[in-house]
Amino acid sequence: MNDIKLALLGSEGAGKSAVLVRFLTKRFIGEYASNTNSLYQKRLSIDGRQLNLEVFDPCSQSGESRCILEEPLDWADGFVVVYTISDRTSFLNAKNILAQIKESRRETCKGEVPICLVGNKQDLCHSRQVSEEEGRSLAQENKCIFQEVSAAENYLEISNLFTKLIRHVMEQLKHRGDRRRYSGSKSMAKLINNVFGKRRQSV
Numbered sequence: 353m354n355d356i357k358l359a360l361l362g363s364e365g366a367g368k369s370a371v372l373v374r375f376l377t378k379r380f381i382g383e384y385a386s387n388t389n390s391l392y393q394k395r396l397s398i399d400g401r402q403l404n405l406e407v408f409d410p411c412s413q414s415g416e417s418r419c420i421l422e423e424p425l426d427w428a429d430g431f432v433v434v435y436t437i438s439d440r441t442s443f444l445n446a447k448n449i450l451a452q453i454k455e456s457r458r459e460t461c462k463g464e465v466p467i468c469l470v471g472n473k474q475d476l477c478h479s480r481q482v483s484e485e486e487g488r489s490l491a492q493e494n495k496c497i498f499q500e501v502s503a504a505e506n507y508l509e510i511s512n513l514f515t516k517l518i519r520h521v522m523e524q525l526k527h528r529g530d531r532r533r534y535s536g537s538k539s540m541a542k543l544i545n546n547v548f549g550k551r552r553q554s555v
């Protein structure tokens with residue numbers, strides 16, 4: 353069984369939890385507790401391979417320029433960076449997060465870091481502040497998968513995005529001789545507990 357570890361990053365209220373819960377449960381749930389770090393786990397089968405997916409959804413901290421946590425950066429095999437198309441600040445924050453991921457992986461990761469840039473709340477396009485083209489070029493600059501989605505309205509696009517990202521992660525892991533620094537024994541649950549003393553969840 354392959355372990356795939358993803359971290360969700362983005363501004364407060366960008367819809368990280370909504371996107372993830374849509375993928376994991378096919379449902380949209382309007383409000384989530386945002387003051388806890390959560391680790392979601394799910395068994396999946398992709399291309400006939402059984403996977404154990406773990407996704408870390410950190411709680412937001414106040415301040416857009418907050419530093420993302422070092423532990424998820426080290427721990428995760430891939431990242432989902434979410435911004436809101438109707439909030440330019442969240443887009444700028446996503447840009448900053450992408451730079452931080454690249455910087456943190458510069459030394460250790462020879463290949464591309466699997467990242468998916470998600471422009472969420474596409475249903476709010478009447479109050480759009482970030483064009484689709486801007487999102488696409490930021491993704492191209494950073495060699496990310498890109499898609500605008502609406503966690504409120506769609507499941508399929510989100511599911512396809514996660515599947516693409518997971519495939520990319522599987523490719524990268526296959527080519528990484530050293531596998532990962534944090535294998536089974538040092539799980540994210542432990543890391544989260546070390547840093548925050550918070551809970552873990554299973555979906």
Ligand SMILES: Nc1nc2c(ncn2[C@@H]2O[C@H](COP(=O)(O)OP(=O)(O)OP(=O)(O)O)[C@@H](O)[C@H]2O)c(=O)[nH]1
Nearest residue numbers: 364365366367368369370382386412473502503504
């Ligand atoms: N219209 C619309 N609202 C959305 C969408 N996705 C999420 N929301 C709403 O945006 C708000 C924030 O969503 P969350 O999923 O909690 O966002 P988050 O990024 O996890 O927020 P934090 O946990 O505070 O960092 C909630 O009120 C959601 O209902 C979407 O696609 N469209």
